[in-house]
Amino acid sequence: MKRKFKWIIAVGLCLLMHVAYAQEQSIDSVFNRSSSSEQFYDSLKHKAYRSGITRLMYDNLVSGKGSENQLLIEKELSRMNALEGKTIASVRVRQLDIIGPSFADTARTSHSWLGQMANKLHTQTNERIIRKNILVQPGDSLNVEYLLDNERIIRRLPFIKDVRFWVDQDSLNQEFVHVTVLTKDVFSFGVGGNINGLKAATLEMYNQNMWGAGHQISAAIVGHAEEVPYVGFEGFYSINNIGGNFVNIALGYANTYRREGTTLVFDKEFLRATTKWGGGLTLSRWTRADRLIEDVPVLIDFELDYRYWDLWSGYAFQLHKDTPYRNKQLVLSGRMRYYDFFKRPAPDPMNNQFFADSKFYLASLSLSKRSYVRDHLIYSFGITEDIPKGFLHEWVVGYDDNEFNKRWYSHLYFSSGNFVRYKPSYLQASAGFGGFFDSNRFEQGQLEINTNYISRLYSVGNKGFRQFVKLSYVLGIRRFDVENLLLYRDNGIRGFRSREAAGKQRLVLSLESVLFPPKHVLDFNFAFFGFADLGIIGSNHHLIFNEDYYAGIGAGVRIRNENLVFQTLQLRLSWFPNHPADVGGFGADFSERTKSQFYSFQARKPDVLRFE
Numbered sequence: 001m002k003r004k005f006k007w008i009i010a011v012g013l014c015l016l017m018h019v020a021y022a023q024e025q026s027i028d029s030v031f032n033r034s035s036s037s038e039q040f041y042d043s044l045k046h047k048a049y050r051s052g053i054t055r056l057m058y059d060n061l062v063s064g065k066g067s068e069n070q071l072l073i074e075k076e077l078s079r080m081n082a083l084e085g086k087t088i089a090s091v092r093v094r095q096l097d098i099i100g101p102s103f104a105d106t107a108r109t110s111h112s113w114l115g116q117m118a119n120k121l122h123t124q125t126n127e128r129i130i131r132k133n134i135l136v137q138p139g140d141s142l143n144v145e146y147l148l149d150n151e152r153i154i155r156r157l158p159f160i161k162d163v164r165f166w167v168d169q170d171s172l173n174q175e176f177v178h179v180t181v182l183t184k185d186v187f188s189f190g191v192g193g194n195i196n197g198l199k200a201a202t203l204e205m206y207n208q209n210m211w212g213a214g215h216q217i218s219a220a221i222v223g224h225a226e227e228v229p230y231v232g233f234e235g236f237y238s239i240n241n242i243g244g245n246f247v248n249i250a251l252g253y254a255n256t257y258r259r260e261g262t263t264l265v266f267d268k269e270f271l272r273a274t275t276k277w278g279g280g281l282t283l284s285r286w287t288r289a290d291r292l293i294e295d296v297p298v299l300i301d302f303e304l305d306y307r308y309w310d311l312w313s314g315y316a317f318q319l320h321k322d323t324p325y326r327n328k329q330l331v332l333s334g335r336m337r338y339y340d341f342f343k344r345p346a347p348d349p350m351n352n353q354f355f356a357d358s359k360f361y362l363a364s365l366s367l368s369k370r371s372y373v374r375d376h377l378i379y380s381f382g383i384t385e386d387i388p389k390g391f392l393h394e395w396v397v398g399y400d401d402n403e404f405n406k407r408w409y410s411h412l413y414f415s416s417g418n419f420v421r422y423k424p425s426y427l428q429a430s431a432g433f434g435g436f437f438d439s440n441r442f443e444q445g446q447l448e449i450n451t452n453y454i455s456r457l458y459s460v461g462n463k464g465f466r467q468f469v470k471l472s473y474v475l476g477i478r479r480f481d482v483e484n485l486l487l488y489r490d491n492g493i494r495g496f497r498s499r500e501a502a503g504k505q506r507l508v509l510s511l512e513s514v515l516f517p518p519k520h521v522l523d524f525n526f527a528f529f530g531f532a533d534l535g536i537i538g539s540n541h542h543l544i545f546n547e548d549y550y551a552g553i554g555a556g557v558r559i560r561n562e563n564l565v566f567q568t569l570q571l572r573l574s575w576f577p578n579h580p581a582d583v584g585g586f587g588a589d590f591s592e593r594t595k596s597q598f599y600s601f602q603a604r605k606p607d608v609l610r611f612e
Contacts (some may be wrong), residue, residue, distance in 0.1 A: 048511055050336035055195045062506045080167050081143045088140045089176040093130050096184045096562050097101050098122050099523065103182055104360045118563075122187050123212040123598040125159060128182055132244045133157065137371035142167065142177055149272060149415035152372055152386045154183070157240060158216060161186045161562055162383045185209065192566040192592050199225045200257075200296040204234075206500050215239050222256040233257030238292040259293065270316060270603040273370060279313035280605060290592075298354075298482050305343035311336050314364075328369045331603035335362040347404065353436075353444075358402030362409070362606035366394035370601040371425075373418070375456055377464045377516050380595045381525035381560050389418040389428055392601040398608070400436065408437045411446075417601060426454040428599050432609050435477060445477030452599065465514035469509075473577065474610055476540055483611055487535040493552040493610060495572060495587040496532055503549055508533065523561050530555040551577050552589035558593065567592040 011181025094106075098485035099115035101108045110116050120168045136143075147165050154163040161184040188209035195201045206218035220234040238250035250265040267280040286293060289304045314333030337360040344355040370390035378385050391414075398409035411434020420427050423569060427453070435445025455467040484502040487493045492508055512531040520526070531554055558573035574587040 022482055026569060026612060034253070037548070048154065054332040056188065066373055069581070076164070076166075077144070080147065082144075083142055083177050085165055086169070086175055086177045088136060088138055088353070089136060089170055089173075090138055091136060091179045091181065092305050093134075093181045093183070094239075095124050095126050095127070095130070096182060098187055100190065101184075103162070103184075104133055106182065112522070116205040118187055122185065123209070125183070125209060125214060126212045128152070129214040130181065131210070132241055134181060136179060142179075147179075148374075149372070151384075153271060154181075155384065155386065157214065158565070159188050159214060160183055164384075170511075176449055178440060180210050182314070184361040186562070187564045190567075193220075194591060203603050206565070214241075215563045224257040225404070227257035229255065229257060240328075246275075258290060259286060261293075263293075270314070270329065270331065270368070273329060273368075274318060275329075276316050276318075277314070278331075278333070278605075282308070282310040284308040300345065300482060302345045303343060304355075306340070306341040308340075309338050314603065314605070316603060320402065328367060329603055331364075331366045331368060332466055333364045333366070333606050335364075335606045336360070337362070353402055353404060353407070353587055354482060356402035356404050358400055360398060360400050360409075362398035362608075364394050364396040364606035365394060366603045368392045368601055368603045372594060375421040375422075375424075377459070378454060379528065379598075381516070381562055383562050386598075387418070388439065388598055388601050389414075393601065394603075396434070396606050396608070404436055407443075409608060410437070413609070417599065424456045426452075430599070434609050440559075441478070443478040444480065444483075444611075446479075446611050447473075447475040447477070448609060449473045449603070460515065464518075466514050468514065468517075471510075472506075472508045473544070474506050474611070475544075479504050479611060485537060485611070487550055491548060492533070492537075493535045493576070494531060494554070495574040495589050496533075496535070496552055496576060496579075496583060498550075498580050498583040500582050501535075501548065503536055503547065505536040505538060505544055505547065507536040507544045510534075523563050524559055525561070527558045527560075528555070529558065549578065550580075553577070555585075568592055569593070 004594075013255065042114045044290070065599065085479070096106060099112075099118050100110035110119060112324070116130050125540075132149075132572060133154050135153070136147065147167070151163050151165055154160055158341060163184070164182045166180040166182060168178050168180070170178060183393035186208070191205050193201065193203040200223065201304050202220055202222045204218060204220035206216070208216050210217055216236070216238045216553045218234075218236045222232040222234060224232075225510050227258055231253050234252075234254040234256060236250065236252045238248065240248050242249060245268070247266065247268045250263075250267075252263060252265075262282065263282065263284040265280070265282050268278050269275075270278040284293065284602075285303050285307045289306075290302075291299050292304070292306075293308075312335035316329040316331045319328040337358075339356070339358050339360075341355060341357055347355070370388050370392075372386040372388055374384050375387055376382055376385055376386070392414070394413045396409070396411050396413070398406040400409060411432055413430070413432035413434075415428070418426055419427040419482070429449075431449045433445075433447045436443050451469075451471045453467075453469040453600075458465045473492070474482065485491075485504065485506040486499065487501050487506070487508070494508070494510075508537070510533045511533065512529055514527050514529045515529050516525075531552070533552040535552075536544055536547050536551045538544070552574050554572060554574035556570060558568050558570045560566075560568040570589070570591060570593040572587075572589045576585055576587065577585060579585055
């Protein structure tokens, strides 16, 4: 690509960043609050800073000034702090209708026939399922940190919209408190699908809360006009938190033109900072597939037939466990991964290990610390979101015993989140380096550096505004021929579905501005966004800035109803100033969009760095 075009893109993106910064400054200058809100906020902060413990709680749970929702969170925190250490006399569960009431007004009812019908058709989550996820019991001492972390755990359930723990002092004995757990379900039934040109389509139906028991089930019809089977099926069934031990199980089956096989998964995460044991087991048998389903998403023009199993376990040693918000975990984990191929591409000198029968042994030592800030209007549309703060540092070593070669593996990975202390913005950064070592050389190596910035929520009149910035760099070192980076999906330029723009080295800068209007239609919320993405990709033999430049600029709207399990609907228009032959200059996309997830600092199973 010509140097002139490179400079045009670079200058344009710099101007966009400058405009975004200037916009934040101007918005901040007109950002105003009522005097009563300001006095409450400053008074709460002053009281919280009187002791070390309440200061830590304030810094970790209060994300900033400005919204009624945030003020409600602050008031809850203030009331609970005053009751810290008192004895819990009772724990009660109260479930609200999905349409109508809110945590601020639990008596409100829906006046629309649609809302009333949805409330009647919906099967509320069985109270036993809610109680199975409640960690506090009568007789326990009230621990605010513990209570708020329990909220986060329940909020992770796919059939729960939001949850709030209310604490009230006993009217007769002030040493006792009563805890009420308020929950709101989502309407659990949904329909989805997609159309891929004129040849392929998918129609899916799913239920995230079967019979109110918290089970998830989905079934999809997958069709293709030219590849067999012309009409295929995919099914999935999962159960969360079996027996109250936070062990999850999932079973899947597929027989489509893309793949055929079954998979069974057991999993127990290091869900809390005090979790001692984690582990999992995956068993898969794929008689037909165009990629390694469980590994890096390398597509090949060959039909794979293989079996796979994966077993891991880890134990966490608690550090500083008696100090609120300073609880760290030192986690020691081990894993064994097994591939056995029945059909694969013919081995060649450049790709032997990629499709090799192998037993891969991994071990990791990781140090983790995390707490959570409650906020809203980031990736969701008004419900409570839990933003992790902390760090995860890990050292992974492994031994790959495959049929062609014996190789050692190792990597170091460092990540930390929320460096911005004096403004309620979020900054996460990570870096990793590692690869395989055989007797002759270092191969399948990787260096990666990532940063992710989310601005505070600004007020533009009665609207909310946030700025998102992501920067990602990946360098592959002696990767196999079949392994290539792309500027595709979440790892590159939005809507840029090219397989010609590929290489072993990639740098991506993504900017996005999002405006959240306060109005909604039948509880459908809207978010308008504009974006600019710059991607540089190419060989790993030269400096990244000497490789091929591509860009995408566009805007769109996202629509979501938080009362429903439907994914976010997104309409996006894009312009690609410079594009390869397999991508047009303009793009339009209307599709479902999976909600973005925050990076988690919880310890995880040992794994290799993912080259994708």
